[in-house]
Amino acid sequence: MRNLFALAGIALLFAAGCNRAPKSAEAPQAKAFGAAVVEVGGSKQAAAIGTALDQPVLVQVNDGQGAAVAGALVSIRVPNGGTATPAEGVTGADGQFTSVVALGGTPGRYQIVASTRDKNGKSIDLRLDEVALGYQEIQGRELNNLYCARCHDPESTAERVSNKDNLTAKAHAFSEGPVLNAMNDSDLASIISHGGPALSRSPEMPPYGYTLRKTEIAALMAYIRAIADPPYRTKGAVYAKN
Ligand code: HEC
Structure with missing residues (x-):
């Protein structure tokens, strides 16, 4: 049955293709x-x-x-x-x-x-x-929406009021490459797991090592790396020029 639908779909595609023939008009x-x-x-x-x-x-x-x-x-x-x-x-x-x-x-x-x-x-x-x-980064984005965005995202939405302005220390948006790219993977994992004080920063950044699994922290990190602007580059990686 499914195959039949697929065939019908392909037939339709062909028909649509033919209809477009007098393209210049x-x-x-x-x-x-x-x-x-x-x-x-x-x-x-x-x-x-x-x-x-x-x-x-x-x-x-x-x-x-x-x-x-x-x-x-x-x-x-x-x-x-x-x-x-x-x-x-x-x-x-x-x-x-x-x-x-x-x-x-x-x-x-x-x-x-x-x-x-x-x-x-x-x-x-x-x-x-x-x-x-990708899959891991999407999981990271979902975790970000659940746990982090209320402090790290300056914009309030219908579902979530931003808490950012109530903080004394500045929580950066994860897309802020100049800040996030300057942190290596172990510092990133450390501040997420153990909170701000792990890096001598503000305790307003809570520890998530009890709440989140290692794989979830890895997903958050993958997401943070994926959306960095300018892009994050690991040391030693070779990038094609243009
Ligand atoms: C209650 C507010 C709050 C929540 C929730 C929160 N953070 Fe933070 N976070 C902060 C603050 C404030 C800082 C800045 C600390 C400093 O620089 O002293 C910070 C700093 C950080 C930093 C260092 C980069 C920066 O922004 O300066 C990372 C990475 C980070 N948080 C990740 C996370 C992740 C991942 C989550 C969710 C799992 C999260 N945070 C949830 C408040 C929060």
């Missing part, structure tokens, strides 16, 4: 050209692998004077099998274009590219960084 056409594409919102998000980012990606095309350009063609490319919906379109009256982006199936850093063309046909690119979280 439907494809969005540029009515105007810009000189720059800038971000309005949507970068620096983290989502589980294969899922859509919470906020859509929103970019704006501007002319040389920084004024919004309506009718400029924008395309969004997502690496590693991710998708953008729509992947291409023209900017509205406000010069903006929005797209829902889903990350691919591989955990790690994703660089999305939003492009437009200037009047000479030259491509102008804007890169937006996102993070796809």
